[in-house]
Amino acid sequence: MKTRFIISMLCLSTFFIACSEKKKDTIEVKGTLKNIDKIMALYPEAFQSDSISLLLYEMPFGGEQQPVQIDSVVVSKKTPDFVLSGRANGTGIYDVIINKGPMIPLVNDVSEIKLDIDLTNKDRYYTVSGSPASETLRDFIFSYSEKSVAVNKTFKLLDSLKLYNASDSVVIDATNQKNKSLTAVNDFVKQFLARDNNPLVASFAAGIASNTFSPDEYEAELAKLTKKYPADANISFLNQQFAQQKAQSLQAEKTRQPDSWVGRKVPDMTMPDVNGKQVSISSFRGKFVLIDFWASWCGPCRDENPNVVKAFNEFKNKNFTILGVSLDKDKPNWVKAIKEDNLAWTHISDLAFWNSKSVEIFRFEGIPFNVLVDPEGTVIAESLRGFDLSKKLSEVLK
Structure with missing residues (x-):
């Protein structure tokens, strides 16, 4: 059931898919709902009679309108074959919905689509033929769903370990598993987008990927798709949607600005x-100092460390240094990470994990986090990562 639930969520999250420029005035889906008696035996609470309803919906552009029902049909053990048809508003995504069951997304790129459904096959529960785009979409959805199950398992495991205060080494291992599974699903989507030649399917895949891609990754993939399909309305919508999300995030950041450390004196802290x-x-008064909050078990922190090392080596002879503040609770892992990542500056920690007094004093909600302090003890920047860190240091350390 997990795969079917994930697929339903994928379909619900992609109402934005637009009609393509290739207009199709009709849609027809022919098929068979197999093993109806077995389905009813497996899920008796879902079916009150000996029949099952199938519905065909058009998924409107932009997500502002409700899905439009085009047709419906009732199937049973005696009559398992079905035909769903109706007028279509161009080539787009259309969902066959099993009443009290999952959705099946299709693309009406041909005059007739063949669909066979077998809910006793809990994972890959339908096959489609005659429609190349629908077949590609099916393969993508099932593969993505399977990989997403693995990602969800690692997130749940990590949450449980943190909840029960597991050791640093166990948390680090779980974090690495999480990062590995997340990278695997993102790499799968990137490879799919690179080889797929249907803008409608690519839009669907890119929209789904926005759930796991970092903003920078998503923006980069959208740029590639825009270059590949410059006139496609689907890609244009995704770009508009992303631009709105960026603007909203920026506005939210401005709203939170009163809580910023910038312009305030840095509080003292001893560890x-x-x-x-x-x-x-x-x-450290009299120097520019970057106070860098991190931990050996924090994957994003370890990923960012090469950038911090680069900045340190570039500016350490210009009245600049770094103070590392760790949220570790296991000293050997902390010391090992310092050595492995070549963090050649002063490090402190009360080894209290998220109970560290640094969290209470600086009130950050996630790591990596940092504040840049000038020689007079005033915070002049915060949350500097990647290129932004080197850029800011270049500005103040002329």
């Missing part, structure tokens, strides 16, 4: 370094 010596933020 032991790797050798047990007490080190205070105030001891």
